[in-house]
Amino acid sequence: MDAVISPATPKARLDQIDQALRAGRIAHGQAVAEALTRDYPDYLEGWIITARAFQLGGEFGRMREALAQALAIEPASPLARLMDAEALVHLGELRQAKSALIAMEGEAAGDANWLGRLAEAFGQCGCHADAARCARTAAALAPDVAVHRYNLATHLVAVGELDAAESEFDAVIARAPHDYDAYYNRATLRRQTVDRNHVDEIRRLIRAPHRTRMGPVALHYALAKELEDIGDGAASFEALKTGAEHRRRLMRYDVTGDVATMAQIASTFDASYFDKASRGEPGDGPVFILGLPRSGTTLVDRILSAHSDVESLGELNDFALALTALCRADGGKSGLVQAAAGLAPADLGKAYLKRVGERTDGRRFFIDKAPANFLYIGLIAAALPDARIVHMQREPMDNAYSLYKALFRMGYPYSYDFGDLAAYMRAKDSLMDHWRRVLPGRIIDVRYEDVVADQETETRRLLQAVGLEFEASCLAFHRNPGPTATHSAAQVRQPIYASSVGLWRRYEAQLQPLADKLGVAP
Numbered sequence: 001m002d003a004v005i006s007p008a009t010p011k012a013r014l015d016q017i018d019q020a021l022r023a024g025r026i027a028h029g030q031a032v033a034e035a036l037t038r039d040y041p042d043y044l045e046g047w048i049i050t051a052r053a054f055q056l057g058g059e060f061g062r063m064r065e066a067l068a069q070a071l072a073i074e075p076a077s078p079l080a081r082l083m084d085a086e087a088l089v090h091l092g093e094l095r096q097a098k099s100a101l102i103a104m105e106g107e108a109a110g111d112a113n114w115l116g117r118l119a120e121a122f123g124q125c126g127c128h129a130d131a132a133r134c135a136r137t138a139a140a141l142a143p144d145v146a147v148h149r150y151n152l153a154t155h156l157v158a159v160g161e162l163d164a165a166e167s168e169f170d171a172v173i174a175r176a177p178h179d180y181d182a183y184y185n186r187a188t189l190r191r192q193t194v195d196r197n198h199v200d201e202i203r204r205l206i207r208a209p210h211r212t213r214m215g216p217v218a219l220h221y222a223l224a225k226e227l228e229d230i231g232d233g234a235a236s237f238e239a240l241k242t243g244a245e246h247r248r249r250l251m252r253y254d255v256t257g258d259v260a261t262m263a264q265i266a267s268t269f270d271a272s273y274f275d276k277a278s279r280g281e282p283g284d285g286p287v288f289i290l291g292l293p294r295s296g297t298t299l300v301d302r303i304l305s306a307h308s309d310v311e312s313l314g315e316l317n318d319f320a321l322a323l324t325a326l327c328r329a330d331g332g333k334s335g336l337v338q339a340a341a342g343l344a345p346a347d348l349g350k351a352y353l354k355r356v357g358e359r360t361d362g363r364r365f366f367i368d369k370a371p372a373n374f375l376y377i378g379l380i381a382a383a384l385p386d387a388r389i390v391h392m393q394r395e396p397m398d399n400a401y402s403l404y405k406a407l408f409r410m411g412y413p414y415s416y417d418f419g420d421l422a423a424y425m426r427a428k429d430s431l432m433d434h435w436r437r438v439l440p441g442r443i444i445d446v447r448y449e450d451v452v453a454d455q456e457t458e459t460r461r462l463l464q465a466v467g468l469e470f471e472a473s474c475l476a477f478h479r480n481p482g483p484t485a486t487h488s489a490a491q492v493r494q495p496i497y498a499s500s501v502g503l504w505r506r507y508e509a510q511l512q513p514l515a516d517k518l519g520v521a522p
Contacts, residue, residue, distance in 0.1 A: 001340075006401065010036065010040050010043050010045070010046060013032060013035075013036045013046075014036070014045055014046070014049055016032055017029045017032050017036070017049050017053065018049065020032065021052065021053060022057055026053065026056050026057045027057070029056075029111070030050070030053040030054065030057060033046065033049055033050035033053045035469075036049075036050070037066075037069070037342060037442055041069075041471075044070055044073045044074050044077065044080075047066050047067070047069045047070035047073070047080075048066075048067075048079060048080055048083070049065045049075075049082060049085075050066040050328040051063045051064075051066035051070065051080075051083055052083070052278065053085070054066060055086070056086065058178075060090040060091050061091065061351060061420045062085045063083070063087045063329050063468075064087045064088075064091070066086060066243075067080050067083055067087065068084075068085045071084070071093070076102065078107075078108075078114060081100065081104060082104065082114075082117055082118070084100065084187065085097045085100040085101050085104070085121055086121055086124065088100070089121065089124045089125055090321075092318065092321070092322075092354065092355035093125070093358060094125050094358035095358050097125055098122075098123070098125055098127060100186065100377075101118055101121055101122055101125070101127075101130070101150075102130075104118060105118055105130075105134060109137075110141065111141075112137075112138040112139075112141040112142035112145065112148055113138075113142075113299050115134045115137050115141070115149050115382065116134070116135065116138045116139035116147065116151055118134045119131045119133075119134035119135040119138065119151055119152075119155060120151065122134060123154075123158070123183075124467070126313065126314055126359060127176065128155055128157055128158040128159050131155045131158070132152070132155040132156055132158070132159050132161075133152045135148065135152040135155045136152055138151070138152070139151075139152045139168070139221045143171075144175055144302070144314065145368075146171075146172045146175040146179055147173075147376060149168050149169075149171045149172045149175065150167050150168070150169070150172045150179065150181075150182060153165045153166075153168035153169045153172065156183070156490070157185075162189050164191065165189060165228035166186055166189045166190065169182045169185055169186035169189075170186070173186070175391065176452045177205070178210075178212075178215070178488045179209045180205075180210070180212065180214065180215040180218035180219055181214075181218050182215075183198065183201075183202055183205070183218060183219060183222040184218045184219075184221050184222040184225070186198070186222070186223040187221075187222040187226050188225060190195055190227060191229050192225075192226045192229035192230055193229070193230065193375070194230050194231075197226050197228070197229070197230055198226060198229060198509075199221075199223065199226050202219055202222050202223045202226065203223065205219055206219050206220065206223065208492050209495070211442065213250055214250070216242075216243070217243050217246050217247045217407065217422075218243075218407065219243075220239045220240065220242045220243030220246065221239075221240065221243045221405075221407040223239040223243075224236045224237070224239040224243060224405060225447070227239060227403070228405075228501070233506050233507060234281055237267075237507050237510045240404070240405050241510070243407070244404060244416040244417070245416075247416045248416040248417045248420075248477070251413050251416070253413040253420070255414050255419070255420040255423045255424055255459060256423070257333070257373055258414065258424060258427065259423055259427040260334075261333045261337065261375075261423070262375070262427040262428065262430070263430075264333075264334060265337055265342035265375060265378070265431060266430070266431055266434040268337050268338070268340075268341050268377070269341065269376065269378035270438060271437075271440070273341060273382075273438075274378070274381075274438055276342060276380065277343070277345055277382045278346065278492055279343055279346065279352060279385065280343060280345035280346050280348070280349040280382050280383040280384055281345075281349025281350050281383060281384060281385075282385060282386055283353075283386055284351075284364060284365065284386055284467070285353070285364070285365060285386075285399060286356070286365075286366065286368055286380075286384055286387040286388070287304065287310070287332040287365050287366065287367045287368070287369075287385070287387070287388040287390060287466060288319075288351075288368050288370075288372055288373050288387060288388065288389050288390065288391070289301050289367055289368070289369040289390045289392065290370065290372070290373040290374045290377070290392070291297055291371055291374060291391050291392035291393065291426065292371060292392075292394070292399055292403065292428060293371045293393075293403060293406070293412055294399055294402035294403050294406060294461065295371070295392040295394040295448060296392045296394055296397050296446070296448035296451065297369055297371050297392045298369065299448070299451065299496070300390060300392060300443055300446060300451065300462070301367050301369040302477075302478070303462070303474050303477045304365075304390075304474070305367055305454075305462075305477075306365060306471070306473045306474045306476065306477045306479075307463070307468055307471050307473065307474055308363075308471060308473070309363055309364040309365055309468060310354050310363060310365045310468070311360065311361055311363045311364070311365075311367070311368060312366070313356060313359050313360070313366050313368055313369075314369060315369055315370050315371075316356065316357050316359075316368045316369075317370060318355040318368070318483075319352050319370070319373060319376055319379075319380065320370075320373075320376070321355065322335065322348060322351040322352040322354075322355055323340055323343075323376070323379065325342055326347060326348060326351055327339035327340055327343065330400075334396060337384065343379075345379075345382040345383040346383070347382040348379060348382075349383035349384045352383065352384070358369065365388075365468070369385060372411075372433075374391065374428065374431065374432065375431070376440070377389060377435045377442075377443070378439070379440070381439050381442050388444065388465070388466050388467075389442055389443050389444060390444045390446060390462070390465075390466075391432065391443050391444065391445050391446065392446055392448060392488070393445055393446065393447045393448065393500075394447070394448040395448075395449060395501070396425060396481070396518050396520060397448070397504040397511065397514070397515055397518065397520050398500065398501065398502065398503055398504050399425075399505070400421050400422075400425060400450075400511075400514055400518065401504040401511060401514075402500070402503075402505065403415040403421060404416070404418075404514075406420060413514050418513055418514040418517060420520050421513060421514060421517075421519075423519035425518065426518070429474070430474070444462070444465045444466075446458065446462060448501075449450050449501055451496070452496060452497075452498045452501055453498070455496050456475060459474050459475060477496075478496075493512075508522075
């Protein structure tokens with residue numbers, strides 16, 4: 001850790017802390033912040049920046065302790081109250097967080113900036129309707145502020161108002177033509193046509209100077225999407241390849257780390273682990289839908305959650321958060337795997353159910369649709385012995401191409417390079433084979449292509465495997481009014497379609513190097 005040499009004035013110390021946090025020197029920022037609050041215990045801004053330092057370090061309990069000091073000094077501080085609600089979200093205390101946000105919403109009437117912050121916090125709670133309401137008011141109060149229109153558009157997507165979302169992205173682009181993400185997000189909302197698209201507009205921007213490093217990435221992905229929609233496959237793939245290569249160059253990622261972690265998980269959670277593991281937390285409730293992104297997880301989530309006894313909680317990271325809170329391990333991913341094997345399964349199950357209990361409405365089953373939970377299948381099976389585990393499978397090249405052409409806001413760094421994609425997918429398949437061997441009968445495998453080919457038969461099979469009676473509403477999943485904030489949010493508002501099956505064959509020549517790496521025969 002850097003030595004703590006504090007400037008003379010509180011304001012100078014604030015600047016020093018801010019610079020450290022912006023530079024990613026979190027531990028140093030925390031040390032200077034704690035020294036500041038020791039020397040100036042009645043300094044409101046000192047406690048707030050201390051809370052921010054703990055927030056960036058993922059220490060949300062200590063974040064709340066700092067905010068309690070801030071609120072003791074100034075109980076009405078809007079910033080301290082909002083940050084406290086954000087800390088509650090991260091700690092899984094969602095009902096308390098939502099109550100605090102609703103109270104603040106009434107006080108924020110007329111303040112577009114605060115309503116925008118509240119919309120973001122509501123979104124973190126999974127309260128997308130509340131988020132859309134706040135964002136709509138913020139945009140109405142400040143219609144020429146592009147960020148409010150952008151935030152409104154993203155929340156409208158989550159609640160299924162796609163036409164309105166497209167209009168808002170148009171408004172963003174009119175006011176901030178260099179907001180490059182808006183072009184990509186707009187492109188994903190509908191199938192573009194020869195008569196109605198933005199190809200020329202996007203190409204002009206690509207030729208112009210860019211104001212951000214990610215600008216060319218978003219624009220090339222937007223161009224690729226729209227060109228594919230209008231049937232220009234060759235130009236679409238060229239734009240996609242350019243965007244993916246640019247994105248990969250901007251990242252520091254080594255797929256061998258993820259491959260090694262998956263191998264360590266398999267060797268740690270072997271048959272002997274399950275022979276010795278104590279009983280976890282019993283009870284129906286959790287349905288985990290997992291697999292690779294773009295494998296059909298959102299589709300099956302919407303089908304199941306159209307049932308009257310099922311609610312979808314969306315893409316949660318609550319299992320991972322419950323795990324890391326109990327482990328508190330050093331040594332990165334490897335240390336976490338080792339520490340996880342030493343947990344009492346019932347403790348992990350109880351911690352997870354406590355977190356998600358803040359989100360559920362009391363129906364018999366709830367869905368946790370985090371694709372990467374396939375890493376935790378062993379722990380899920382031990383900690384929650386009655387949980388249903390639904391694993392989505394898709395033809396490897398279709399899945400790989402769908403991953404490759406998606407620009408993710410965060411996560412999935414392996415998806416921008418053929419070598420990374422193939423290595424990750426092979427490691428994932430190996431881990432899934434391991435889970436099936438050591439947990440026979442626990443995993444419900446569902447093939448995307450089977451669902452598309454015979455939706456009713458596969459829906460009935462899935463409902464029976466989960467323990468549910470058939471309901472016809474599950475066949476009309478696209479009418480499911482529940483929110484969804486995933487990359488597939490637009491697609492699942494449509495009836496089932498088969499156009500994505502075998503789509504990679506349109507680009508067989510361009511994708512052949514990837515097929516070779518995956519061992520897919522011509």
